[in-house]
Amino acid sequence: MAKELTLAMADLDEGKVQELVQAGLAQGVNPTLLLDDCREGIGLVGKRFETGEYYLSDLIMAGEIFKTAAATLIAQPGGAGGPAKGKVVIGTVKGDIHDIGKDIVVTMLRGAGYDVTDLGVDVPPAKFVQAVKETGAPVVGLSGLLTISFDPMKETVAALKAAGLPVKVMIGGGSLTEQVREYVGADALGADAQSAVALADGWIVAQEVAR
Amino acid sequence: MTNEALYQERFQRIQKAIRLEPVDTTPVVFMGTAFAARYMGITIADFCANGETAFQANLATVKRLGGLDGVNLGGGGRITALLTSLWLSRLGVPGRDLPADSLWQVREAEVMTPEDYDTIVKIGWGPFFGSYLPRVIDPQEFGESMGWVMANTPRIQQTYREAGYVVVCDAPVNVNIPFEYLCGARSMQKFFLDLYRMPDRVKAAMDVIQGEILAQIKAAPPFGGIRGTWLGGWRSASALVAPRLWNRLVWPYILEQAEALIEVGITPVLHWDQDWTRDLVRLQELPAKKCILNPDGMTDVRKFKELVGDRMAMMGDIPAAMFAAGTPDDIRAYVRDLVNLFGNTGLILCPGCDAPINTKPENMEAFVAAAREYGKVG
Numbered sequence: 001m002a003k004e005l006t007l008a009m010a011d012l013d014e015g016k017v018q019e020l021v022q023a024g025l026a027q028g029v030n031p032t033l034l035l036d037d038c039r040e041g042i043g044l045v046g047k048r049f050e051t052g053e054y055y056l057s058d059l060i061m062a063g064e065i066f067k068t069a070a071a072t073l074i075a076q077p078g079g080a081g082g083p084a085k086g087k088v089v090i091g092t093v094k095g096d097i098h099d100i101g102k103d104i105v106v107t108m109l110r111g112a113g114y115d116v117t118d119l120g121v122d123v124p125p126a127k128f129v130q131a132v133k134e135t136g137a138p139v140v141g142l143s144g145l146l147t148i149s150f151d152p153m154k155e156t157v158a159a160l161k162a163a164g165l166p167v168k169v170m171i172g173g174g175s176l177t178e179q180v181r182e183y184v185g186a187d188a189l190g191a192d193a194q195s196a197v198a199l200a201d202g203w204i205v206a207q208e209v210a211r
Numbered sequence: 212m213t214n215e216a217l218y219q220e221r222f223q224r225i226q227k228a229i230r231l232e233p234v235d236t237t238p239v240v241f242m243g244t245a246f247a248a249r250y251m252g253i254t255i256a257d258f259c260a261n262g263e264t265a266f267q268a269n270l271a272t273v274k275r276l277g278g279l280d281g282v283n284l285g286g287g288g289r290i291t292a293l294l295t296s297l298w299l300s301r302l303g304v305p306g307r308d309l310p311a312d313s314l315w316q317v318r319e320a321e322v323m324t325p326e327d328y329d330t331i332v333k334i335g336w337g338p339f340f341g342s343y344l345p346r347v348i349d350p351q352e353f354g355e356s357m358g359w360v361m362a363n364t365p366r367i368q369q370t371y372r373e374a375g376y377v378v379v380c381d382a383p384v385n386v387n388i389p390f391e392y393l394c395g396a397r398s399m400q401k402f403f404l405d406l407y408r409m410p411d412r413v414k415a416a417m418d419v420i421q422g423e424i425l426a427q428i429k430a431a432p433p434f435g436g437i438r439g440t441w442l443g444g445w446r447s448a449s450a451l452v453a454p455r456l457w458n459r460l461v462w463p464y465i466l467e468q469a470e471a472l473i474e475v476g477i478t479p480v481l482h483w484d485q486d487w488t489r490d491l492v493r494l495q496e497l498p499a500k501k502c503i504l505n506p507d508g509m510t511d512v513r514k515f516k517e518l519v520g521d522r523m524a525m526m527g528d529i530p531a532a533m534f535a536a537g538t539p540d541d542i543r544a545y546v547r548d549l550v551n552l553f554g555n556t557g558l559i560l561c562p563g564c565d566a567p568i569n570t571k572p573e574n575m576e577a578f579v580a581a582a583r584e585y586g587k588v589g
Contacts, residue, residue, distance in 0.1 A: 055450060147535040175532045
């Protein structure tokens with residue numbers, strides 16, 4: 001069952017995932033274990049994306065299947081869950097209202113086991129600072145599609161630094177380049193959703209090691 | 212030299228580039244819609260509110276920059292209405308929905324429903340388009356805006372010509388692949404899910420749309436000039452769409468429209484945003500020396516040169532991010548590298564996609580100067 005659910009998730013077989021989740025619940029399988037299987041499937045989706053087998057449309061479909069399955073499992077008595085891998089605050093910066101790329105990253109991060117605080121779009125720097133203070137997240141993701149997002153990203157990085165918050169900042173979005181990362185002063189550029197997960201993984205592991 | 216002689220010289224230069232014939236100097240054209248407003252000190256709200264203001268800002272920018280051969284687009288009309296006609300999405304309009312000097316933005320939303328696919332098949336694309344428009348724009352505003360464009364396009368092109376500049380996309384035909392219309396109308400998230408959940412339903416609607424667009428192309432009136440028109444791709448890019456979907460729902464429609472345009476003497480300008488590298492080899496299926504690839508800096512132009520460089524010209528592709536966050540030295544180096552790659556054939560220098568609103572003026576000026584400095588090859 002576990003292998004089958006993971007593979008159905010990885011193969012983007014929406015009907016089969018729903019069927020296997022319902023069957024697992026009917027058989028009394030712990031929802032957390034089923035959610036873990038789905039997360040493993042999302043991990044495979046990410047790997048297929050990295051190797052060029054999958055493309056953005058596949059990530060969108062995978063995210064949709066995962067969100068539906070996760071909502072079902074979390075809604076069970078006792079809920080599915082377990083400890084999160086880490087916390088991430090994410091949002092599309094002030095002046096930019098695009099959310100497609102950000103939403104894909106949010107889904108992939110959640111699929112990878114992160115507790116993600118999604119601030120939405122058109123988010124001013126102060127709101128990022130406040131969210132990091134409230135959640136204690138060590139990782140911040142700044143999203144922006146348009147070139148007008150560059151200065152708000154820069155201002156947000158500066159605001160996080162000015163607040164003395166020990167966070168790593170990644171940026172991502174359609175027109176962003178390494179040159180923009182330098183301009184903004186972020187720690188890393190996430191070229192795609194899977195890169196964002198890899199960056200968060202690296203930073204969270206490094207933080208654990210440092211402890 | 213008279214402006215008409217200048218125009219003829221520049222026209223021949225661009226024509227030679229399209230035909231992959233050697234040029235005396237690499238042609239360079241302008242594309243920077245919102246930049247033009249900023250460069251001329253006009254608020255974006257004013258630029259969006261009046262088609263004539265937009266045209267005059269573009270023309271004045273081209274004149275002030277100097278040394279250009281022409282423009283990718285003529286740049287007149289109300290940009291938000293024009294974009295709505297391409298994307299079928301609601302747009303936030305500066306001065307009305309957004310701050311007066313901010314950039315227009317698409318308000319991504321599911322406006323079209325899955326049932327609308329069936330409606331398109333049932334009643335046809337034209338009638339559906341007419342009934343759909345009020346969901347995304349005031350029909351009166353749309354009608355006035357597009358009416359202005361229709362009435363003034365000949366004057367705009369004549370004005371550029373009298374000033375000595377060539378308009379590359381001057382054909383009296385506007386085309387778009389069905390994928391882009393439907394993706395904008397459904398929202399990207401919903402449409403991409405439709406591609407997995409109901410591909411046959413989507414394709415049936417696409418085929419109806421395609422049939423009507425092909426009929427429009429066949430009815431295109433005779434026209435002089437470069438006879439270019441955008442055959443755009445934004446969300447249908449290779450990097451965004453799985454190959455099995457792209458091969459069925461994107462490329463056949465591009466190919467068919469491009470062939471139809473060429474058949475009536477129009478030059479398809481493949482205005483392709485995002486990364487299309489995966490499928491560049493498919494460009495070999497198009498007739499040689501009849502199209503222009505117009506990428507935005509994300510597609511690998513080295514790969515393009517390797518695969519299709521002997522069949523098609525490239526118009527581009529200085530990245531928007533470089534215009535906004537780079538330096539004049541970055542721009543100069545990028546232009547120099549492009550000229551070194553292409554030599555004296557098959558290159559028209561142009562900002563990738565559209566130089567952005569926050570382009571540093573010194574970067575745009577460096578672009579034009581670098582084109583003239585490095586453009587003389589061989």
